[in-house]
Amino acid sequence: MASLRLTLPRHALRQTCLPTLHPTLSLPQTRKHSSVSADELTHFSALASSWWDPMGPSRILHLMNPLRHEFIASCLAEGSPSPTTEPRATLNYLDVGCGGGIFAESLARTIPLNTNTAPTPTLAATMTAIDPSTDLIRMARSHARNDPTVDAHLRSGKFRYLNTTLEDVIAGTAPTTTESSSPGSSSSQDLSQNSNPAQYDIVTLFEVLEHIDPKTSTPLTFLTNCLKALKPGGWLIGSTISRTLPSFLLNQVIAEAPWPIGVVPRGTHEWSKFVNPDEVKGWLQEGLMRVADSGVYRGGRAEVEGMRWKCVGAVYVPGIGWKMVKGSEDWGNYFWAVRREF
Numbered sequence: 001m002a003s004l005r006l007t008l009p010r011h012a013l014r015q016t017c018l019p020t021l022h023p024t025l026s027l028p029q030t031r032k033h034s035s036v037s038a039d040e041l042t043h044f045s046a047l048a049s050s051w052w053d054p055m056g057p058s059r060i061l062h063l064m065n066p067l068r069h070e071f072i073a074s075c076l077a078e079g080s081p082s083p084t085t086e087p088r089a090t091l092n093y094l095d096v097g098c099g100g101g102i103f104a105e106s107l108a109r110t111i112p113l114n115t116n117t118a119p120t121p122t123l124a125a126t127m128t129a130i131d132p133s134t135d136l137i138r139m140a141r142s143h144a145r146n147d148p149t150v151d152a153h154l155r156s157g158k159f160r161y162l163n164t165t166l167e168d169v170i171a172g173t174a175p176t177t178t179e180s181s182s183p184g185s186s187s188s189q190d191l192s193q194n195s196n197p198a199q200y201d202i203v204t205l206f207e208v209l210e211h212i213d214p215k216t217s218t219p220l221t222f223l224t225n226c227l228k229a230l231k232p233g234g235w236l237i238g239s240t241i242s243r244t245l246p247s248f249l250l251n252q253v254i255a256e257a258p259w260p261i262g263v264v265p266r267g268t269h270e271w272s273k274f275v276n277p278d279e280v281k282g283w284l285q286e287g288l289m290r291v292a293d294s295g296v297y298r299g300g301r302a303e304v305e306g307m308r309w310k311c312v313g314a315v316y317v318p319g320i321g322w323k324m325v326k327g328s329e330d331w332g333n334y335f336w337a338v339r340r341e342f
């Protein structure tokens with residue numbers, strides 16, 4: 001399987017290999033207006049069984065995870081959405097495109113088991129992690145059960161894995177139970193028809209923006225939906241990859257080269273879908289105005305003038321790991337964050 005993944009382009013993998021490689025692979029139906037690309041879903045679902053292998057195809061995500069916690073801590077230090085001045089575990093997190101749960105599970109581990117336990121730096125009270133891939137959510141749940149603390153949070157409902165889309169969360173039609181269900185399923189048992197969609201203190205979007213379907217959505221629409229899921233005062237925090245020449249060389253030519261040079265499976269990325277920091281910032285500015293104005297664009301709003309925006313590059317140094325390097329945003333990977341003030 002590894003050699004096929006490494007030598008075939010993604011469309012070939014998709015069309016010729018998957019049925020043989022993953023006879024049990026089940027792809028959820030994608031909604032007409034969802035941002036989920038069937039190709040991306042096939043690609044990531046095929047990685048489910050190796051997701052938690054620290055030396056496997058998701059190795060780079062495992063190595064990046066500590067930096068995510070560091071970046072979130074820096075956002076909270078600048079302004080906490082917490083209603084209390086004392087540090088208390090009050091924050092509700094939503095992880096969009098959680099995959100097999102590398103970040104979601106590590107965040108769930110920071111949720112205190114009971115109210116007497118001291119809060120951790122994430123101030124997390126709950127974590128809801130969503131992904132459109134049924135196979136990845138299944139893998140995420142199964143892995144989470146190995147840790148008694150995380151398992152306890154799954155049982156109490158403080159930690160939920162939902163096989164659903166951002167669009168369904170926004171529409172209030174996402175399943176509220178942690179039972180497996182397919183996005184687009186019309187089973188009324190799985191779906192809650194809340195008229196008010198849930199809102200979260202922190203929405204995270206790690207390595208997802210570059211995978212949304214350009215045929216059915218846009219980064220602007222997707223980011224606006226993320227902002228809609230955010231409470232006023234909350235942070236939208238993400239990471240993605242710049243569309244520059246250095247990033248092409250690093251992320252497509254070198255990172256997707258055959259083993260032992262390459263670190264991700266061939267076909268993981270499409271350079272044309274990468275997004276630059278100024279583009280993300282612009283979409284977030286417009287997204288904030290759309291959220292504030294309920295869809296009507298008006299310039300010069302306070303939301304945008306006072307927009308709290310953070311951005312820092314992340315560089316992978318073989319043998320050392322990921323480091324945040326200010327000014328390296330154009331080389332490839334970078335973290336970004338915006339606060340929804342109102």
Ligand SMILES: C[S@@+](CC[C@H](N)C(=O)[O-])C[C@H]1O[C@@H](n2cnc3c(N)ncnc32)[C@H](O)[C@@H]1O
Pocket residue numbers: 034035036037040041044061096097098099100101102103131132133136165166205206207208211212213
């Ligand atoms: C590179 S993986 C990142 C997984 C996880 N965020 C992490 O960094 O560990 C991209 C994930 O985004 C999910 N995804 C792709 N398109 C999506 C969409 N339109 N909405 C939400 N998730 C999506 C995929 O199923 C996959 O799990």
